[in-house]
Amino acid sequence: MSAITINFLLRLLPFLGWAKQTTLTSARQDALAGLTGAIIVLPQGVAYALIAGLPPEYGLYAAIVPAIIAALFGSSWHLISGPTAALSIVVFTTISPLAEVGSASYIALVLSLTLMAGLFQLVLSLARMGTLVNFVSHSVVVGFTSGAAVVIATSQIKNSLGLDLASSGNFIVNWIAVSKNITATHLPSLVITLITLTTLIGVKRWRKKWPNMLIAMVAGSLATQLMLLTPWQAAQSIALVGAIPSQLPPLSVPLMDWDILRELAPGAMALGLLGLVEAVSIARSVATRSGQRIDGNQEFIGQSFSNIIGSFTSSYATSGSFTRTGVNYEAGATSPLAALFAAIFLALIVLLLAPLAAFITLPSMAAILLIVAWNLIDWHHIKIIYRAGKNEAMVFGVTFGATLLLPMEFAIYLGVLLSLVLYLRRTSKPNITAMARNTGAKKLVSAQRSGLPECESLKIIRINGSIFFGAVDYVQSTLMSIPQKHVLIVASGINFIDLAGTELLANEAKRLTALGGGLYICNPNGRVIKPIIRNGHLNAIGKRHIFATKTLALSTIDKLLAEHTCEGCAEG
Numbered sequence: 001m002s003a004i005t006i007n008f009l010l011r012l013l014p015f016l017g018w019a020k021q022t023t024l025t026s027a028r029q030d031a032l033a034g035l036t037g038a039i040i041v042l043p044q045g046v047a048y049a050l051i052a053g054l055p056p057e058y059g060l061y062a063a064i065v066p067a068i069i070a071a072l073f074g075s076s077w078h079l080i081s082g083p084t085a086a087l088s089i090v091v092f093t094t095i096s097p098l099a100e101v102g103s104a105s106y107i108a109l110v111l112s113l114t115l116m117a118g119l120f121q122l123v124l125s126l127a128r129m130g131t132l133v134n135f136v137s138h139s140v141v142v143g144f145t146s147g148a149a150v151v152i153a154t155s156q157i158k159n160s161l162g163l164d165l166a167s168s169g170n171f172i173v174n175w176i177a178v179s180k181n182i183t184a185t186h187l188p189s190l191v192i193t194l195i196t197l198t199t200l201i202g203v204k205r206w207r208k209k210w211p212n213m214l215i216a217m218v219a220g221s222l223a224t225q226l227m228l229l230t231p232w233q234a235a236q237s238i239a240l241v242g243a244i245p246s247q248l249p250p251l252s253v254p255l256m257d258w259d260i261l262r263e264l265a266p267g268a269m270a271l272g273l274l275g276l277v278e279a280v281s282i283a284r285s286v287a288t289r290s291g292q293r294i295d296g297n298q299e300f301i302g303q304s305f306s307n308i309i310g311s312f313t314s315s316y317a318t319s320g321s322f323t324r325t326g327v328n329y330e331a332g333a334t335s336p337l338a339a340l341f342a343a344i345f346l347a348l349i350v351l352l353l354a355p356l357a358a359f360i361t362l363p364s365m366a367a368i369l370l371i372v373a374w375n376l377i378d379w380h381h382i383k384i385i386y387r388a389g390k391n392e393a394m395v396f397g398v399t400f401g402a403t404l405l406l407p408m409e410f411a412i413y414l415g416v417l418l419s420l421v422l423y424l425r426r427t428s429k430p431n432i433t434a435m436a437r438n439t440g441a442k443k444l445v446s447a448q449r450s451g452l453p454e455c456e457s458l459k460i461i462r463i464n465g466s467i468f469f470g471a472v473d474y475v476q477s478t479l480m481s482i483p484q485k486h487v488l489i490v491a492s493g494i495n496f497i498d499l500a501g502t503e504l505l506a507n508e509a510k511r512l513t514a515l516g517g518g519l520y521i522c523n524p525n526g527r528v529i530k531p532i533i534r535n536g537h538l539n540a541i542g543k544r545h546i547f548a549t550k551t552l553a554l555s556t557i558d559k560l561l562a563e564h565t566c567e568g569c570a571e572g
Helices: 003-012 015-019 024-051 057-061 065-073 085-095 104-126 130-135 138-160 171-184 187-206 212-228 233-237 258-290 296-310 322-330 337-359 362-376 379-388 390-405 408-427 472-480 499-514 526-534 550-560 567-571
Strands: 431-437 444-446 458-467 486-490 494-497 518-522
Touching (some): 015 065, 024 057, 024 085, 024 337, 065 337, 085 104, 085 138, 085 258, 085 362, 104 258, 104 296, 130 408, 138 187, 138 258, 138 362, 138 379, 138 390, 138 408, 171 390, 187 362, 212 233, 212 362, 258 322, 258 408, 322 337, 390 408, 458 472, 486 550, 518 550
Parallel strands (some): 486 518
Antiparallel strands (some): 431 444, 431 458
16 A cells, blocks of 8 residues: 555544554553543533533533544544533524524524534635634633633523523623522522532542542532431422433434524534634643644544534534543543543443433532633633733733623634734834944944944835735835935845735835935845746846845945945944
């Protein structure tokens, strides 16, 4: 078999690469890591399903088939896919205005949304757009997840207080409803919430390796059962999550109505993009520790397949899980086989222990989700963002505020758009530095920093940045404000120039020539010369006005200006 065929098969079926390297020892390590992962996802899956407005079993279904598919077709050795808090809240805010939460039509719409998100991801992968996630800045991701955390926490206040309120993904509506009904707080539900919170925080602090969420969930459930044995009548109305069917993920068929798909399209694109950003970011983060190289496009394929196939197996939108991936790596996982083991163990747990879910209380799950929301807020990076400058802080603040106040999918778009606008604003003003000659004229230095006088007949400037359509106006204004008729551009710092840029240089050369001067360029790289030639502006600028070095340019121009004398040249 040729090398080309092998590479093609490995790209098409990447699991062939790591499967042949699996040994009995590595398989044992992956099995232990998988068991740990299955235990962790049990409370997480139920909690995330509640965030998404789905029956609890759907959170577990989403951690079985999609996790297997993503592991088989992705590129990361350690990434674990499944339901996530951020995607769950996007699902809820997208679908809740269209159908009654938890109803059959709601579930069908969620599956359609998942299928569309997966197809959108597949299109990006086929177009080899793996670098697209680079356009979603870290400030956007941190702002969105922080805003989502506040929305998640807000949505769980009613469950933690035992208030009977309608579900809503709107931050303001939720708080208004809670404030109006705060006096109706169900005291037993609040007690269970506090017990669960205390247990979770305590286990996390003093027994870090223990499954704190699972232990806290069990503690809350046991406390509820003890309350039910007391004469406290109010305890009888503590809300329960409900029984989970003891079955594997059933086959499902998403709705394919055109009108519905068109209405879901904006949310699906936001969901797909956010899922890819999450997965690739987590995979790269772990890869820096494991020494692995991540293939962004292959990860796109794995995530798209997991959502497409997942939508037909009763699974809602999934992505990489930061918590489970980190635990998977720390537990000694050596390959994606650990993700397969985790899914298999979880399936066995669902089949054997699902009836026990009937004892899980909503206040306990609300307490767990409050901690999940708190952990989503990346305080460390928020501080870094605000230290980085007002632009990054603005992107974070706008994305965070939009997540609270606007439909969540638009918050992502707004954050990305603002990032691009600020980037273009920065690049539209390349750094233009006036230069002066130092002793012997062998070197050019910044006139402002050195305090050396400039030549009165020749203006020497260095341009650092790109001369593209967005920067043409700024560069042109700068050149036209120069009083000298002769201008030398040190072009070594120009990293990109487009048609508008070369046309600008040609027009400036004509203008200065008409005034009796000239435009000169020295130290140009291939990214400057090639566009000038390709765009047909070489003759306008003049071949003899382009120099390979500063020394050659200055000696030639000095001969043209031989009769002039000025302080700047005298210093040389």
